[in-house]
Amino acid sequence: MAADHRTYTDADIEAALVQAQGSNRGAAKLLGCCAATISNYRNRSGNVCIAPSGRPWRLTAEQKERIAQLREDGLPFSAIAKEIGCSVSATQWTCSVLGVEHPTKPYIVPPRDPSRISMRNGRPMRFFGPAEDAKVVEMSIAGGTPRAIGKVLKRAPSSVLNRLRVLARREEREFA
Structure with missing residues (x-):
């Protein structure tokens, strides 16, 4: 049928x-x-989806480029979000994906204890430790996809992908 x-x-x-x-x-x-x-x-x-907050769900390529430019000019995330008309977290994520940092104050996360498990929205959150970082980099260099790496580490592919971005920024900062 x-x-x-x-x-x-x-x-x-x-x-x-x-x-x-x-x-x-x-x-x-x-x-x-x-x-x-x-x-x-x-x-x-091209009809933009609107979130309940009244802001668009997706950012256009032009908006993403503008976010990167404003961040490189030194504006804080809140000011960028206000100008673009999106959430602060959307500007943070866009900058993370594009590898854009504040020109004078790069965001450096202090080392965390990988054995510590926090709760976020009622779900456990595990921090990456040096051993997992090394494994992520090793598997990525060997051609592993975020999905394959995540399967081995029992982590979401998006978590692996974002971790690779963080490690790349740290390496770039180290050799700059």
């Missing part, structure tokens, strides 16, 4: 989004489809 696929016009989706006040789930419920259908439309059309 073939699946029943509906085709939605851009006007149908736009109307549902207006009626649902920009909510992907609400528009999907109105149209009888899944939220991914609405999200895919928005990504394809």
Whole structure:
């Protein structure tokens, strides 16, 4: 039995989004489809998804470039977030991904005890220790993907990827 696929016009989706006040789930419920259908439309059309806070979910390439430039000019994350119209954490993450630091005050995290487990949002959080850092670097040099490395270390791929970025920044600072 073939699946029943509906085709939605851009006007149908736009109307549902207006009626649902920009909510992907609400528009999907109105149209009888899944939220991914609405999200895919928005990504394809360039229609920016709006968070409940009123800020856009995704940053454009121009916004990311502007964040990097403002950070390199020495602005704090809060001022950048206000100017761009996004959250402070979005500016921090963008700078982390792009490897951008404050020109005079690079953020240096003090060493932490890797055996210490903290809780964040009710979930345990483990810090990387020197042994894990060495393993991450070794596996990455050998061509391991963040997913493969994460599987071995029992960590999320995003955690491994971010750790590789941190280690690269530390190395760059060390040899600068």
